Amino acid sequence: MDLIPKPDQVVSAASNVAHKVLYGGIADLRPMPRTLIDDGELREVYHYRPAATTKQVGDPVLLVTPLAAPSTCYDLRRGCSLVQHFVTGGRPTYLVEYGEVSFRNRNLGLEHWVDEVVPSAIRETSAHAGGRPVHVVGWSLGGIFTMLTAADSPDLPIASITVLGSPVDTSLVPIVAPLRPLLQLNPTAGRGAVTRAYQAMGGAPKPLVKWAFQLSSFQKLVTKPLALATHLDDADFLAQIEAVDRFTAGMIAYPGRTFGQLYHRFLKGNVLRTGSFELDDRTIDLGRIDVPVLVFGGSTDGIAPVPAVKALVPLLAGSPDVRFEIVPGGHLGMLTGRAARETTWRVLDAWVAEWSTPDAEPPGTPARKPPAKKAPAKKAPAKRTAATRESIGANPQRRYGSGGSRSLSR
Template sequence: MDLVPLRSVPGAGLLPAPDQVVAAASNVAQKVLYGGIADLRPMPRTLIDDGTLREVYHYRPAGHVKEQGDPILLVTPLAAPSSCYDLRRGCSLVEHFVTEGRPTYLVEYGEVSFRDRNLGMEHWIDEVVPTAIREVSAHAGGRPVHVIGWSLGGIFSLLTLADERSGDLPVASLTVVGSPIDITQVPLLAPFRPLLNFFNGKGPITKGYQVLGGAPKPLVKWAFQLTAFQKMVTKPIALATHIDDREFLAQIEAVDHFTANMIAYPGRTFGQLYHRFAKGNQLATGTFELDDRTIDLSRIDVPVLVFAGSTDGIAPVGAVRAVVPMLTKAQEVRFEIVPGGHLGMLTGRAARRTTWLVMDEWISQWSTDNRPASPIGTSRKRKHSSAASRSLAK
């Protein structure tokens, strides 16, 4: 039986119900005796390919389910640990896919050090993501891959599929989760944009990442926490009022663990992101200048699913939605607004009945057995989806 928290019981006053007292005592005891409530065991996986800041893993199939169908590749954003997709047992996108019998893979980058300071975005767009896609397809018997990228992982995936140098990658569909395209629509950055442009590339931020060789872990962690400053301030009160809610406490623990394991940015990549995204807002034009070429998002011809979080402060709805009209050659474009902030929309408790279910539907729709007969990597006539304006936010 679900426990009814004190805060929702009419006329309960200040006295908790007996079952709430028992639940709260049990939660406190487990926290004290065992160090936590959340089951943070990562899903078992096997390394199938590696290179410079590139590790590709295959998650082992669940013992009671036969693995079948097209593979899924989860693209990790820079600076974030891969636990974004595998937050905790019972609230893990990886666990969800594996228990459904879907072949599930992930690419992550390992620890970034000072020696990696000269690696730029082209390393991920030219090398890491394309290689991961090809390796996953080969490991899955040559099947096309459903690519899912969260945050910067989604931007890297978009740029990879739009880049002429990537060639014909074996991609069945692309899902982009919480990836900001138009930075002018991010309120968090609005007060700082005039200041960033004032320094014209010679300010303290530029000098800082050049000296440090990138953005160090503590700074990345602080920046992520700053986006949820209000939640940080009210966290003690929330914990006290939800002390009997095991799921709530477990989720808080898992997010804390995720945040504590942030990874540094390589210097050159951080510089490109800072100057071209935060200051230049290049992607809002639909194109991106990289080395000696221009990457045009309109070249993407695979089906694209785009998610925005209804309360996302890092990638607000407008900043994410901006990519939709740019995908003029995609076979289908579907846009969904789902509950949650930047991480919550991907792996929050509500994501289990919103984001994940839409992903399941999308992957099934564009799996090898169900997709229209047309070769991967060639231009297709775009099908305008009636789902483009659909919203799951409550």
């Protein structure tokens, strides 16, 4: 809204305020219809129903939620929902979420997600879609779960992996850097105040998780009243604020043992930066991932800054194709912000179409390369050269090409 509002802006602002007062909000927060196809302990796998006017064809997409975040991260609101985007485009769409975490789940560790939850979700998705390979999309910790699962179980029916905002080198996260010297202090041999607190509570409770997420966007939180006042005439902006508020209010707790592993090994130990992770009696090496991987970094992401996410790229030595893209937005915005509709989602559409079964593409997907020119789906790792890595993310035909991506990183 202008400093001196124009008449049409005043009318729009008055209409938006009236709608908010009379109906409780502006955003269309109806969830996309879905059906439960599989469940277990902290595991619910859903299939989103096809749109009435669109037939679902092609390889399915499975959306993997992170711990503590509600599944509305993928279905934020009508008109700004990645689920809606896939469904209306004719792509078979599935999602795995975890339900409410309680004190009785306190002994569940990362093994539960890597050994049980994500592998089961991938297999059930493939079976429900007629045995087709699955394009697995993981945001934040969901991306880390996906990568560890794929590296540990190479027999899973995975067509490709997409990772959004998953930091593998926590030393490059600015909000953690000032705390790192304190984290390294261990005067009680692993029984410091933080450890005693999460063990006593059985994990990280909802209010703490919500506070931590808000703290990562502290500047936006402080300036939110001013932003609302200056955008009263912008219904889409106000709707997005409402949807994000609902998402934040829906945060879920962390199980105690999982939170402890994340705190001690990822945050303090930064173990994933080498690409190897010790889990139970085995070592999981990200270099064993043998499917194509697309990695997204958000240009203004404070939780998973671009360098912390890009550190993943050189660790994927066994992948036949690794691409890195920088897109607008913070940690949530890069996934389902208003700008994501024309950036992240378009790149993701092209990626899924490229690595899908040739004979079954949803209508309206980008044209595929002729089979004679397309590289084999399984290139030998030895063929990946330094020149190949320099070309990661290069695609001048994209609306949001890598030229724009590189400018955002400056």
